Amino acid sequence: MNKKTVILGVTGGIAAYKACEIVSRLIKLNINVQVVMTQSAQEFVRPLVFQSLTNQPVITDMFEKPSTWDIEHISLAQKADLFLIAPATANIIGKVANGIADDMLSTTIMATKAPVVFAPAMNTAMYQNKIVQKNISSLKELGYYFINPSEGRLACGDVGIGKLASVDTIVEEVLQILHSTKMDLKGKNLLITAGPTREPLDPVRYISNYSSGKMGYAIAEAAVKRGANVTLISGPTHLMPPKDCNVIHVTTTEEMYNKVLENFDTCDIVIKAAAPSDYRPKTVLPSKIKKYDHTLSIEFVSNPDILKELGMRKQHQILIGFAAESDRELEYGKEKLEKKNLDMICINNILKDKVGFGHDTNQIEILKKYGEQKTLPLMSKIELSHKILDEVLDLMKHP
Numbered sequence: 289m290n291k292k293t294v295i296l297g298v299t300g301g302i303a304a305y306k307a308c309e310i311v312s313r314l315i316k317l318n319i320n321v322q323v324v325m326t327q328s329a330q331e332f333v334r335p336l337v338f339q340s341l342t343n344q345p346v347i348t349d350m351f352e353k354p355s356t357w358d359i360e361h362i363s364l365a366q367k368a369d370l371f372l373i374a375p376a377t378a379n380i381i382g383k384v385a386n387g388i389a390d391d392m393l394s395t396t397i398m399a400t401k402a403p404v405v406f407a408p409a410m411n412t413a414m415y416q417n418k419i420v421q422k423n424i425s426s427l428k429e430l431g432y433y434f435i436n437p438s439e440g441r442l443a444c445g446d447v448g449i450g451k452l453a454s455v456d457t458i459v460e461e462v463l464q465i466l467h468s469t470k471m472d473l474k475g476k477n478l479l480i481t482a483g484p485t486r487e488p489l490d491p492v493r494y495i496s497n498y499s500s501g502k503m504g505y506a507i508a509e510a511a512v513k514r515g516a517n518v519t520l521i522s523g524p525t526h527l528m529p530p531k532d533c534n535v536i537h538v539t540t541t542e543e544m545y546n547k548v549l550e551n552f553d554t555c556d557i558v559i560k561a562a563a564p565s566d567y568r569p570k571t572v573l574p575s576k577i578k579k580y581d582h583t584l585s586i587e588f589v590s591n592p593d594i595l596k597e598l599g600m601r602k603q604h605q606i607l608i609g610f611a612a613e614s615d616r617e618l619e620y621g622k623e624k625l626e627k628k629n630l631d632m633i634c635i636n637n638i639l640k641d642k643v644g645f646g647h648d649t650n651q652i653e654i655l656k657k658y659g660e661q662k663t664l665p666l667m668s669k670i671e672l673s674h675k676i677l678d679e680v681l682d683l684m685k686h687p
């Protein structure tokens with residue numbers, strides 16, 4: 289896979305030190321990062337820090353000699369897959385909005401055709417200043433991206449809006465924009481399942497599990513951004529489905545099973561991130577179960593095994609499953625991969641910190657049908673979704 293290049297412009301604000309964390313996160317994601325610093329930014333962080341993190345010279349001066357073609361403003365502008373300015377001062381926003389190109393950063397931004405993303409950080413009054421807001425609006429109208437600052441206690445002591453968005457948010461947004469420009473799933477039909485199912489017991493009760501649906505929704509969002517036609521079959525969740533995706537809401541495993549099979553023939557890729565209930569109560573009582581002083585036994589019957597059925601019916605489709613385990617996860621995951629005729633399985637141990645149900649982050653092992661195994665580090669579910677989709681594309685190229 290071609291390495292992407294992000295040019296990171298660091299400008300002169302207190303939050304400049306947070307750019308170090310952004311650099312290191314992007315590098316861990318196998319992204320090539322080239323840092324350009326303004327004169328003022330160097331008052332806050334020394335270029336040496338970025339040079340050490342990126343293992344590349346940091347560009348600070350347009351007229352520095354000897355200059356190499358590789359780091360001159362035009363070649364840098366051409367090399368960029370994305371331009372990120374974080375933190376972005378009121379000054380750089382104002383300069384770009386008004387066509388000023390008087391240093392290396394502003395000149396390179398002017399010369400690039402890559403998407404440009406600003407992550408502003410400044411004092412609340414500065415951020416709310418009408419000129420700054422007008423500059424932001426006109427840049428947005430011209431297609432520049434903005435990652436809104438958050439509210440909180442600022443370095444100057446004020447409390448309000450103006451704090452640099454979290455590193456997580458910035459990295460996620462960068463990935464979304466980088467991958468959306470890739471469109472490598474254009475024309476592909478993806479079927480994604482997400483969330484829990486609910487198996488009714490009586491008119492007021494049901495059996496379910498802790499699945500939040502976040503993983504499946506994140507994959508759907510990432511796939512839509514990369515140009516896929518996505519059908520998302522979702523159990524009950526509180527999440528907003530991504531725009532431009534065909535959402536089918538279901539409640540029980542049986543309903544999910546029927547909807548998945550209805551849509552299976554026409555899809556190219558199936559990613560089953562849902563946690564359907566394996567069992568359901570044998571009888572659904574027509575009226576509410578009353579409270580008595582004795583124990584209550586409920587008889588369960590098996591639900592249809594959606595993944596197994598797809599594994600049997602599969603023809604041209606790439607089939608990806610998830611295994612949420614609490615122990616011996618690799619062993620159970622491998623067994624599931626083989627038994628259900630999957631092409632790939634994403635295995636997580638739900639007992640690990642910040643992993644699995646309900647979290648915004650996840651950490652998985654990937655196992656492919658011919659034995660290839662990868663351990664991915666803990667990351668946000670949206671970052672992870674892109675990684676999973678990269679692996680799916682790899683499977684399509686080398687089935």
Ligand SMILES: Cc1cc2nc3c(=O)[nH]c(=O)nc-3n(C[C@H](O)[C@H](O)[C@H](O)COP(=O)(O)O)c2cc1C
Pocket residue numbers: 298299300301302303326327328329376377378379380409410411414
């Ligand atoms: C201690 C200190 C902190 C500053 N923090 C910010 C900031 O967070 N945001 C901002 O827009 N400007 C901030 N400024 C002002 C900028 O450094 C100033 O506008 C400068 O001209 C920006 O230049 P640049 O955009 O080329 O980096 C700060 C200045 C000082 C002295």
